[in-house]
Amino acid sequence: MLLNGAQILVNCLEEQGVRNIFGYPGASILSVYDALAGSSIRHVLTAHEQGACFAAEGYARRCGRAGVVLATSGPGATNLVTGLADAYMDSVPLVAITGNVPLSQLGHDSFQEVDIFDVSMPVTKYGMIVKSASEIAPAVRRAFALAESGRKGPVLVDVPSDIFDCAAEYEPVVPERAVPPSPDxxxxxxxxxxxxxxxxxxxxxxxxxxxxxxxxxxxxxxxxxxxxxxxxxxxxxxxxxxxxxxxxxxxxxxxxxxxxxxxxxxxxxxxxxxxxxxxxxxxxxxxxxxxxxxxxxxxxxxxxxxxxxxxxxxxxxxxxxxxxxxxxxxxxxxxYTSLPDVAEENRGTRIIRALTRAMGRDVTVTTDVGLHQEWAAHNAEIYSPRRFLTSGGLGAMGFGTGAAIGAHFASGDVCLVITGDGSFNMNFNELTTAVKHHVPLVVAVLNNNALGMIRKLQTARKVKGSGVNSLYLNVDYAALARAMGARGVTVTEDEDIDEAIDAALDGPLPLVIDFRIPINTGI
CATH class of the missing domain: 3.40.50.1220 (TPP-binding domain)
Known part of the structure; x- marks a missing residue:
């Protein structure tokens, strides 16, 4: 059948069993959004392309199939790079589809033109530039095969915007799933x-x-x-x-x-x-x-x-x-049997243990990066794979909220985001995505009004007076959550943790719990 490039792209996504994609529109990718309107695929509009890429990662990490992210040319595409690098380092299957300037304008410093193919090359498993509508179906099918086979990872498909509007023949195929390699x-x-x-x-x-x-x-x-x-x-x-x-x-x-x-x-x-x-x-x-x-x-x-x-x-x-x-x-x-368990015990570790126990074994936990990531890794009680999602190799702050949104769309899970005030500041805008799409999140902000990991490192190095490890913000994250349409609760330093958590969880989601902890916790 004769279809335009955007329709071919969407049909190929449906071939692969894609039901959810994450992205942010722009002029160079609008034709794909037109084609999505008549498809079975749900598009999750995020607050930022980085959040979309983290959401696609969370989706893939939770269910094992490739997550899909869409972005426009220029800054839309470059905003994906941190997420692509994160997926590359943690072997997460991901297909990133970017629009670009029209084919005739490539290489002319056009408005919003970026050579995202070369930019992303070090942090993708493979990349392709599609130069005709007839190349779209083979490129998309190859992207999924590469992303999901061997050591899994992200694959980029970059398409000039005019190619989406060109016509080509499309014949549906049943995709062949990669067979895991057998050892000798x-x-x-x-x-x-x-x-x-x-x-x-x-x-x-x-x-x-x-x-x-x-x-x-x-x-x-x-x-x-x-x-x-x-x-x-x-x-x-x-x-x-x-x-x-x-x-x-x-x-x-x-x-x-x-x-x-x-x-x-x-x-x-x-x-x-x-x-x-x-x-x-x-x-x-x-x-x-x-x-x-x-x-x-x-x-x-x-x-x-x-x-x-x-x-x-x-x-x-x-x-x-x-x-x-x-x-x-x-x-x-x-x-080793005579030694104590992990030595570190503080209000942050107690909060994490209490939260994961209160929310049960079916919760999926995501984290950001900082001291709270270390505490969560050692104290969250996780009984099966794909239920603890964190940025391991890259260590990307701001990962947790977007990843939790994606994990929910992959599984239907209630998700717990364990974050710090420094990390949450980077991507708290994705809370609006959770509200808009009714995603049941609990965001636990371990708020010490500092960049705790930096404070710990500078303390060990005996660096004094730099001031860069203190945030000096005293942000009311519960009020911020309410301003975005979520519930917000503050738990002070002297409140009983278990009682406060039970009370906070007794209500609708999404929810942000602003846990106030001493500035030198864990340092």
Whole structure:
């Protein structure tokens, strides 16, 4: 059938099963909005393109399918870049569709012209510039295939505005879903031999566990070989916190997890990346502990830490093949069992524990970035993958509210946003999106009137008098919420946390709770 480019684009999105997209209109993408008006796809208008990209990320992180974001040319497209970088670093499937100036005006410094293809190249898995209407369908289909296969990530499709109005033939197709790669049998057998030779294996689980749906296999393996389990920020929920050997998030403040890393004689990683953030990895390198690495992406093998042996392929398939090759191990003695849990205890950590318990296991938690992210990672009780969404690799402040909106559209969940006043200041405008679309959010602002992480770092560096770590705002976030059409409640420093939370949750959503905490909390 003969359709214009915008209609072809929308039909291809429907082919892929897309039901929700996030975006902000502009002149270069208006033809797509015309085509959307007659489609089955719901467009969620956000307050800012960055919020739209974070929402598309939240959607993808929660359901596992690619999120879709739309933006116009120039500043609309450049406003996506932080979200694209975040998706790239955390391996989140995303398809970004940008309009651009007409084809004949490309390269002429036209109004709102930006070479978003080149700008986004370092932070996307792949990018395409579409130069004819007949290229739209192949480009969109390829974008979804690339975003959702292998190590997942964001793909950009940039379309000059006049191409949307050109006609081309369109034939619908049934998309083929990517088949997760199967690991090599010999490689799995060698992994089994390494585990058999170990006496104190330790498992480190990352986001690849949830991405592969391998959480059951991971727990079965841990129980079989009597292994403690620690997780990355992306891996929260991969192992339930009621597993008797669950150690929580691996970080420098988690004494049990770091001690277990120093004791283990085999470090087993499943779907996890390594970076310089935590000193525990340096201990692995220094002690030359054998590293057994499971990952879907061959490019991740030997990156930052040398793998003694690697199994490349889908984590669920790999563990399904591995477990029958192993026998139950005997219990080993570990020093970490005598150590206390995470040492840090303050009003912020107590608020997070109380909130997640009050809202139950079916809540999806998103966070922004700062001290509250660290507190949430160690104190939110998360029992399944895809229910703790945070900006891990990039550490993008302002992520949480947009991500929660997207997560709700993916699942219907009530979402809890854990944020700080510094982070919330960056994207609180997305609260209007939640109000407009009746998204059931609870936004917990841990308000210390400071940039807590910066204050902590400057205190450690003995920097005095700079003033950049104090906000000096005393913003009434409850009043701000009410001005935007949401409910707002303030909880002062001396109020009982549990009573205040119960009272606050007894009412309609969205809700912002402005928790006042001392300025030096956690410092």
């Amino acid at each position: 049998e010999e490689s799995v057998a060698a992994a089994a031999e390494m585990i058999k030779r170990s006496s104190r294996p330790l498992i480190y689980a990352g986001g690849g566990v949830g991405s592969a749906g391998a959480e059951k296999q991971l727990l079965d393996l841990a129980r079989l070989i009597k292994a403690p389990v620690t997780v990355s920020y992306m891996g929260i929920g991969s192992c339930p916190p009621d597993y008797e050997k669950y150690l929580g998030v691996l970080s420098d403040i988690n004494l049990k997890a770091t001690e277990a890393v120093s004791e283990c004689d085999l470090f087993i990683t499943v779907g996890a990346r390594f970076n310089s953030r935590f000193g525990a990895f340096n201990g692995i390198r220094r002690r030359r502990v054998p590293l057994l690495q499971f990952d879907a992406d061959r490019a991740e093998i030997d990156k930052n830490l040398h793998a003694s042996h690697a199994v490349v392929g889908d984590a669920a398939k790999a563990l399904d093949m591995l477990i029958p090759l192993l026998a139950e191990k005997e219990e080993a003695e570990w020093v």
